[in-house]
Amino acid sequence: xxxxxxxxxxxxxxxxxxxxxxxxxxxxxxxxxxxxxxxxxxxxxxxxxxxxxxxxxxxxxxxxxxxxxxxxxxxxxxxxxxxxxxxxxxxxxxxxxxxxxxxxxxxxxxxxxxxxxxxxxxxxxxxxxxxxxxxxxxxxxxxxxxxxxxxxxxxxxxxxxxxxxxxxxxxxxxxxxxxxxxxxxxxxxxxxxxxxxxxxxxxxxxxxxxxxxxxxxxxxxxxxxxxxxxxxxxxxxxxxxxxxxxxxxxxxxxxxxxxxxxxxxxxxxxxx
Numbered sequence: 001x002x003x004x005x006x007x008x009x010x011x012x013x014x015x016x017x018x019x020x021x022x023x024x025x026x027x028x029x030x031x032x033x034x035x036x037x038x039x040x041x042x043x044x045x046x047x048x049x050x051x052x053x054x055x056x057x058x059x060x061x062x063x064x065x066x067x068x069x070x071x072x073x074x075x076x077x078x079x080x081x082x083x084x085x086x087x088x089x090x091x092x093x094x095x096x097x098x099x100x101x102x103x104x105x106x107x108x109x110x111x112x113x114x115x116x117x118x119x120x121x122x123x124x125x126x127x128x129x130x131x132x133x134x135x136x137x138x139x140x141x142x143x144x145x146x147x148x149x150x151x152x153x154x155x156x157x158x159x160x161x162x163x164x165x166x167x168x169x170x171x172x173x174x175x176x177x178x179x180x181x182x183x184x185x186x187x188x189x190x191x192x193x194x195x196x197x198x199x200x201x202x203x204x205x206x207x208x209x210x211x212x213x214x215x216x217x218x219x220x221x222x223x224x225x226x227x228x229x230x231x232x233x234x235x236x237x238x239x240x241x242x243x244x245x246x247x248x249x250x251x252x253x254x255x256x257x258x259x260x261x262x263x264x265x266x267x268x269x270x271x272x
Contacts, residue, residue, distance in 0.1 A: 091110060163217065175232045188229050
């Protein structure tokens with residue numbers, strides 16, 4: 001019991017250390033970026049500023065908003081820059097408890113997750129924002145000055161970045177679910193009609209209330225689901241056909257299995 005408690009405390013200490021390293025890395029990147037916070041916000045606001053009518057501009061209704069909002073943008077950019085290092089810290093904490101075959105699958109999925117998240121953000125910035133803002137600018141009635149507060153704009157953009165970033169993670173989620181045996185490829189194909197309907201529901205919930213916005217989230221979500229099915233089928237097909245190479249467990253894996261067996265036998269009540 002004392003050994004288990006000591007092991008648990010050591011894990012907590014390691015988790016704290018890796019969390020501190022991640023926060024320090026974000027802070028180190030944030031300090032120089034803070035001097036360019038205004039320029040970073042200008043880049044973030046470019047899709048909206050390009051569609052505003054002549055003489056249109058953004059406003060700040062909060063006294064300190066002109067300072068805090070650009071700083072929030074700089075902090076968000078710092079986190080995105082440090083994200084690979086943060087994920088490495090997570091991987092270094094989790095990896096010792098994984099088997100060799102789990103590590104071989106986890107590393108590509110981790111890299112793909114980061115790339116897909118950034119691709120989703122890029123899709124939102126270069127495709128979604130210009131189309132949606134252009135539609136809103138043309139739809140605004142005559143005599144109405146279409147301007148937005150910088151804080152509300154930042155909140156909207158951040159929400160859309162997260163929504164599209166998570167949406168582009170669908171192939172990874174599908175592969176993981178198939179790989180761990182939660183669902184089969186056949187079942188995923190059977191769920192296709194429900195997924196299509198669900199994609200449009202998600203688009204209606206997380207995007208502005210217009211048809212264009214809903215389609216620009218629902219269609220990629222559906223297509224990425226189909227891509228996940230194709231990739232998952234390619235991964236599990238060799239296993240079904242018995243063509244996967246068997247890798248004998250390492251000494252560390254054998255020791256972990258023996259420890260688990262001893263703990264399981266020790267937890268069982270002794271027979272009188």
